[in-house]
Amino acid sequence: MDRVVTSDSLAAKKPPRLASGSGQASAESPESPAGSHVEWCKQLIAATISTQLSTITVPDAVSKDYRVFRRPDLRVLRDGNKLAQMEEAPLFPGEAITAIAKDVTYICPFIGAISGTLTVTEYKLYFKSVERDPPFTLDVPLGVVNRIERIAGIQENSCGLEIVCKDMRNLRFAYKQEEHGKLEIFENLMQFAFPVSKNLPLFALKYKENYPVQGWKVYDAVGEYKRQGLPNESWAISKINSNYELCDTYPSVVVVPTSVKDDDLCKVAAFRTRGRIPVLSWIHPESQATITRCSQPMVGPNDKRCKEDEKYLQTIMDANAQSHKLIIFDARQSSVADANKAKGGGYESETSYSNAELLFLEIHNIHVMRESLRKLKDVVYPVIDDSKWLSNIDITHWLQYIRILLAGAVRIADKIESAKTSVVVHCSDGWDRTSQLTSLTMLILDSYYRTIKGFEVLIEKEWLSFGHRFAVRIGHGDENHADADRSPIFLQFIDCVWQMTKQFPAAFEFNELFLLTILDHLYSCLFGTFLYNCEQQRVKEEVQTNTVSLWSYINSQLEEFTNPFYVNYENHVLYPVASLRHLELWVNYYVRWNPRMRPQVPIHQNCKELLSIRAELQKKVEELQREVSSMAVSSSSERASPTHSVSPVQTTV
C-alpha cells in the first residue's frame, strides 16, 4: 500500500500518539487492547482508504485543523525522520526480513521515479524513500501479488521488475544488475509471494497475535440454525456429513428435510454434481418458505431421472404449507445449461419435477467475470481517460454483471417474500454463483445479516462452509497466474453488498472500511479466514489453531467498522434497485491507487462527533442538575425535605 507517513496525513485519521509510524506505535500505545499490530493494521487500512496520497496529503477539514493547531508536535516528526533515515520496514512479531536492496527505483505512474530502499519480508514488500518530503512509503502484502516479471535491462546494467497485483495495481521497480544483492530480491519475492508453489508455509501460519476477541467463535452452525428456528417439524439438523463422506465440499452440519432417510440422501448425492445435495440455507420465520442450495442434477444427454431427487424436492416443497409450487433458480444462462446437459450435467425438467418451475437467471460464468475485471483494471489503472471514463466502464460490463446478480437476488427474494414460495438455487457446482445469490438474498430478507456479526456469519456460512473455493479462485500463494480457475466471484459479491449499502445507507451496521478490510485480507494471507477451499481442508489443516481469524481483528475494534447512521430495520426486506442508473462503480476500491482520486470526506466521522457531543452534553446537563439540586439542598435549611431528586434527561436515539 502506498502511503506517506507524515504527521499530517496520519493525524487526520488517528490520534497523534499513533502518528509516529508503525514501529513506534507499540511503545506509545500500551493501552491499546490489541497491541501494535492492530494499530499498524488500522494505519494500513486508513492508508488504503485515503488512497495513495503520495505527495498530496489530505488537507481536509480535520488535517487542516491539525496543521494549524497541532503543528508543534515535533517529537512525532523527529521520530518519523529517524525512522525514515533507516528506511527500515516495520515488522510483525514473527515476521523476518529476507532481503534488502538499496538504491532501487520505484517507477510510480503518478509521480515519477523515486529512489529508495526495497525490503522483502516473509509477509510483505516494503519500499521507502526519504528522497521526498514527506518520505514515500509503499507497503504491499505479498499475498496480493499475482505475477512477478523480470524485465530485461533497457540499459546494459539495469534491469526491471514488474509486479502485477490482484488488487487493481501494478508496481514497477528498476535496479542495477551487477550488484549481487539485487538478484536476491527477485528470488526472495518469488519465494515468499508464492509459498504454496515453493512448498513453504503461508505467512498466516506464522502470524501470532492475541486479539481480545476470538474470531473463530463467530460462527457456530448449529447456533445459527437455532437462530433461524431450526430444527422444526419439517427440517432437521443432520449429522450425515459429519465426516465429509456424503459431500467433501459441504460443511459437517447441514439441514435437510426430516422425513428423508439417509439412504435416499446418498442416492440424491449420487445424482447431484460432487454430491452437493439440496440443503437449507435460510428459512422464512413466518411463512416457512426456504432457500435451499445445491449443484446441478446430472441429467445428461439422455434425460436421466432420479426418483429420490424428485421426491426430495417434493418434500422441500411440502415443508412449506403456504405454496404448492417450488421455484428452481438456475443461475446459469439457459444455453450454457444445455451445453452442460450434453456433458452429463443439466437442469431439472418441469415434466419430471411436478409442481416445480425452472427459471434461468442468465448469469455468466467465472471466466467472463475474470475477463471483465481484467478490462476494468485496464480502465482504472494507471491512466484514466477522463473524457471517456463512463463509456470505458460500460465496455468492461462489470456493472452490468453486478446488475444481473442483484436482479437475480431480488427475484429470488421476491418469490420468497411475496409469493411465499420455497426456492432451490443452483448453478453448475453450486459454489460460485449459488453462493453469491443465496447470500445476497439472505441479506435482502434478513436484517440480522446486515449487522457486523451477522455479515461475518453470512460469509462463514454461505461462502466458507459451503465450499466456495477461495484458494483456487484467489490463488493464494500460487504462482500459476494464468490459472483458468481464478475469478473475482467473492469481490463481485462484496461489490453488490457495497451497492446495497449505497442504496440503503442506514440499513447496514458496517461501513465501507469494513468491506475494504475484508477485501484487503482476502488477498493478504495474514489471517486464516480465507485460506483453503472448503471446511474439510480447513479442519485438516487445523486453521483455527494455527492461524488468526480476520474476525478477531475486526471484532476487536468494532468502533472502526461501525456505520453511525445505522438503524436496525428489523423485519424490513430491502430490495435494491437493480438498474444501472442506480449502480455506481465503487471508486473507493477500484480507483483508490490513483492520487487524483481523493477520498470523499467521510461524513460518518462528523456524525460520530455529533453523537459524542450529544453524549457529552447529556452528561453535563445531568452533572449540573445534580449540582444545582445539591446546592439547593445545602443552602436551604435542614428542615427542607431532600426530595428534590435529579430528573434524568430523556432522549431518544
Added chain:
Amino acid sequence: MSDRLVGVRLLMGEKVKGEARNVRKCSFNKQLCESIAGKLLCTNFRVAFVAVETGTPQVAEEGSLLLGADDVALSCIDRVVAVNNSRTKILTAASNLKFQPQTLLIYCKDFRLLHFQFEPDSRACEIIPLIAQSCQPASPRKLFLFQYSVEVSNDLDHRQLNSNFDGELYPTRMFETQLDWEMELARTGASGWRVSLVNERFEASASLSKILVVPRKILDLDIKRACAHFNEGRIPRWIWHHRGSDLLRMSNFQSNTYAQRDGLSKLEELLYGAQSKLVIVDVEDELPTPPEIQLAHSRLKNVCSYENCSSVRDPDDKWLSALEGTRWLEAVRLCLKKASEVSSLLSNQCLTVALQETDDRDLACLISSLVQVMLDPYWRTMLGFQSLVQKEWVEAGHRFSDRFNHHWTTDKDESPVFLLFLDCVWQLLDHYPVSFEFTDTYLMAIHDSTHILLFRTFLFNCPRERAYIQQTLATDRRTRSNLFSNGWPRTRSTVRGEQVVLKAGFFTREESSCPLPPVWDWSLQFPTKHQRLFRNALYSDTQLLAQNGTSVHSNTEQADAPSLRSVHLLSKGLLLVPAQLLPWKGASVAKKLSRLSQSLESLLEMEQPQRIPLPPFLDPVGLPFPPIPAPGLRLWKSCYLRWLSAGVQRKARDGQIAALASQIQSLERRLRGEADGRNAAPNGLDRQGNQIPHRPNAPIPACLSETATMETSFSTSVSKGRAIAADL
C-alpha cells in the same frame, strides 16, 4: 372562489381558467401502472390535479407552500403532448387539436413527466389547448407573476408596517447598493479600489449593475471612456479579493474602436488594478459554449426521462455510455477544472486575475462564482451563497430570462448555465460534505425555484430590466391599490405567526413601493420545518479559521512602477505571454520572452531573477478543492432521477442527522438553563467562566475530548451563519 370548491389552495390573484373532470392521473411504481381519478385544473399559475377520493388538495411531500405534490407551475412546463391511439402531437399556444386525445403528457423542465388519461368522447380534453396556451404567455406581462406581485406587494407593505425591522434577520446581501460592495471590499481586505456610481443610470453599460468597483486612481470620466472599448461596455471591474490577489471580470475588447495613447494607458491601469502582475483568463477557452450546455442538458433530460428509464424490455445496460454521450458531466468536469486552475492562480501570490468572456454574462459568472466557493468559506454558508448568486449572477447581468426562456420568445438563447453551476456546487458538496453549511435539499430548492416565476431573482436579464419592470409595476399598483383587501393566501396562515421580515432598505427608494420578493425569502415557499433541512448539521467551519489568518499583504507600491509589470494569458492549463496586452495600435508590447507555449516550470526558469516567479501551476497542496477527475463525478441523482424511484433512504439519513442536531440543540439550551440555575443558587461556585470560556470559533474536533468547550464548540457549528453575519 372558495378553496374547498376548487380543491386547490390558490395564491393571491390566482384564478382558475379551466377545469376537466373524470381525468385519471397515472403513476408508475415498480413497473405497475396505477391511476387515480380526479379532476384537472388549469389556473393562471399552475396545472393542478385533485384526486376525487380525497377531495382535498394533496399535501406536498416536499413541503412547498406554493405547489402541491401533483401540481406543476405553468412556468415549469416544457412541452405539452396530446396522444391518442395513432397520433402524437406537441401542442403550442397556436396549434389546434384536430383529434380526440386520450392521453395528455406534460413534460416539465425539472424532468418530471405528468401523465393524464381522459375518458373517450369526453369534453374534458378541451382543457389541453388551454394548458398549452397558458404555459406560453403571449407577452411577458401576462406572466402570473405580475398579477401576483401586485397583490402581494400590499401584503408585504402590511408586513413591513407591522414588524419592527431588523436587518440582521434577513441578511442576504443583494449587492444592489453601494453599502454591500463597500462591505465586501472591507471583508476581503482589498485595497486600491473604490465604489463608483458611474453606471447609476445604466448609461455606461446597459447590462451591468449600478454599482461598479474600479481602481481608486481612475476617475469616473476615464471609466466612461473605457466602456467604449469593451463589449456592452462591460469594463474590467473588481469582483473579489483573496490573499493579496484581485479577481476581475470583463468582456472582450472592442477592437474596432479607436483608442488614443492616453486612453490606452488608462485602460492598462484599469486592467492591472492594484497589482503589477496580470493574468488574463479566457473563460471560453476549453469550456462548452452556452448552446453546447443547452444541448447537453436536453440530452440529459432525455436519458433521465421516464420513457428511457422504465422500459422493462430493454435493461439499461448502455446507461453509462448514454450518460457520457450527453456530455453534461464532462461540462461539469471542465468547469470545475477551470475553476481549480483559476483558484490556484489566485491563492499563490499577488496577482490581478481578469476573467474575460465575449459578453461576460455566462461562463464568467459560473467560473467566477465557483472560484469563490472554492476559496472562500464565507460563500459556502447559506447566506454567503445567496449573496454570491446575487453578486455574480443577478447583479452581473446573467441573462436569466433568455437563458431559461421564460417568455417562450426564442429557443436559440436558452441555456441552463445556472443549473450547470448548481451541479458543479453539488459535486463539491458531494465530495466535501462538511465544508458547506447547506445541503443537497437547499440546492434543489434553488434549482426548482428557477422554474417558478414568482420571484425577481431569476426573472430578469439584467438589473436595468428589473428596475424598469418594477417601476411599471409600481405604476400599475398605484392605480389598483384601493381594490384590495383580502390579505395573504390561505397557505400563508401557517407562517404568518412567525417572524418573517424583509430587510429594511431592501429596495431603493423609487422601487420600494413595489417589491417583487427575492427567492431568498424561503418562507414564501417552504414551511420552517422544511427549511430546517437546508442546513447541514455536519458542517464544520474549521477552514474558515485556517484561511482568515493567512492573508498576504499586497504590494501596491510595485503596481505603480510599470517596468515591473507582467502579463500572462491562461490557456489550456498553461500560461502564455501575449504579444500585446491590448488589441489597439500603440498599446505597449509585453516583454518579448517567447511566444511559444510553455509549461509553467520552464517559464519559471526563464523568468528574470528580479521578478517573483510564479509558483508551479496546479499545485494541489493547499488548494481546498483540487480538480475532481471523472471517476469522482457523479450524476446528481437526487435531483435528476427523483421522479423515478429510490432516494428515500438517503432522505431518511439526512433527516436522522437533522434530528440529532436538534436534539443537541435542545440539550444545549437545557445546559444553559441549568448553568443559569446553578449560578443563581446562593453559594454558586464561580467556575463558569473557566469552565465554559467564550471562544466563539473553537473548532469541533480539537476540543471533542474537553467537556469544557463543548458548548461553545457546538454553537459554532450550528449557529455559525448568524455568527458570521454578525462578524461582518
